[in-house]
Amino acid sequence: MNASCQTTWEGSCLVASLSGEVDHHQAAALREQLDEEISRKSAVKRPIHLIFSFEKVTFMDSSGIGVIMGRYNKIRETGGTVFITGCGDYVDRILEMSGIYTIARREESVAHALYQCGKAGQIYEQ
Amino acid sequence: MNSECRVEERKLCNRLEAVFPAISQNEGLARAVAAAFAAQADPTVEELTEIRTALSEAVSNAVIYGYPQGEGQVRLELSLYSDGRFVMVVEDQGVGIPDVERAREPLFTTGDAQERSGMGFTVMESFTDRLDVVSAPGKGTRITMVKQLDQSYEL
Ligand SMILES: Nc1ncnc2c1ncn2[C@@H]1O[C@H](COP(=O)(O)OP(=O)(O)OP(=O)(O)O)[C@@H](O)[C@H]1O
Ligand SMILES: [Mg+2]
Numbered sequence: 001m002n003a004s005c006q007t008t009w010e011g012s013c014l015v016a017s018l019s020g021e022v023d024h025h026q027a028a029a030l031r032e033q034l035d036e037e038i039s040r041k042s043a044v045k046r047p048i049h050l051i052f053s054f055e056k057v058t059f060m061d062s063s064g065i066g067v068i069m070g071r072y073n074k075i076r077e078t079g080g081t082v083f084i085t086g087c088g089d090y091v092d093r094i095l096e097m098s099g100i101y102t103i104a105r106r107e108e109s110v111a112h113a114l115y116q117c118g119k120a121g122q123i124y125e126q
Numbered sequence: 127m128n129s130e131c132r133v134e135e136r137k138l139c140n141r142l143e144a145v146f147p148a149i150s151q152n153e154g155l156a157r158a159v160a161a162a163f164a165a166q167a168d169p170t171v172e173e174l175t176e177i178r179t180a181l182s183e184a185v186s187n188a189v190i191y192g193y194p195q196g197e198g199q200v201r202l203e204l205s206l207y208s209d210g211r212f213v214m215v216v217e218d219q220g221v222g223i224p225d226v227e228r229a230r231e232p233l234f235t236t237g238d239a240q241e242r243s244g245m246g247f248t249v250m251e252s253f254t255d256r257l258d259v260v261s262a263p264g265k266g267t268r269i270t271m272v273k274q275l276d277q278s279y280e281l
Binding site: 021023024025027031059060061062063065066067069070073090093094097098099 | 150151153154157175176178179182183186189190232233240241242243245246248249252
């Protein structure tokens, strides 16, 4: 089963809904797609936030950590925050082991993450 | 000490061997094969997830690191024993690992540090009951993972 990624912009927040099997084979395409989206708006000198949704992910191994980490480095350059939402128990266990939650924020849902961004005055049209 | 030493009766019930090229397309295939093979022991959903994840780590490592100079093969061997013991072997004939102890440490990676987290061995270790790594430079790498399934397999 292929992994795919649906992306939508909510102002300055990029919402990335992953689905399918996130492994080393699929990671390259996910990276490329996300980096393209991020670079579309990173010319604007304001923070971009990235909200991952893992709700539709049916499988993930350590390659998924790399996908988040690599994107984190790009988002950090803009001064933005990375959110991780909708993880099942196993995805969460793998992410927990890697210590990713020390750099990315775990939220219950995309809506919760958007609320956090909005509260901090961090959503604006660009 | 006067402990009685009982030899557990453990019979090999089924075995499967597969050899495939070390290309990333085969990572999903290897997971599917292992899941289908393990299914005959009626594993729990949790056990199946752990098997697929641990195997995926070993196979991706062989694909990513085994043959930097070109093409190679990966050998997968799955065995199921009567007491519910499930053994997965993933082997390549590639470059090998110079320092296995170091490679097994969490967060250690020789890959692209932006994209690889160095958590593969840690995941294999925590999702199985036992992980053995036999490797030497130029001699390839052999990963053996043992998982004791809850229910014993009945022939
Ligand atoms: N089959 C192999 N052949 C050669 N080197 C290997 C092999 N498997 C692992 N290694 C070495 O061991 C290191 C650690 O492997 P591990 O799977 O823990 O992390 P990683 O693959 O680098 O990152 P991740 O799995 O988190 O994406 C690798 O970076 C690599 O140097
Ligand atoms: Mg790995």
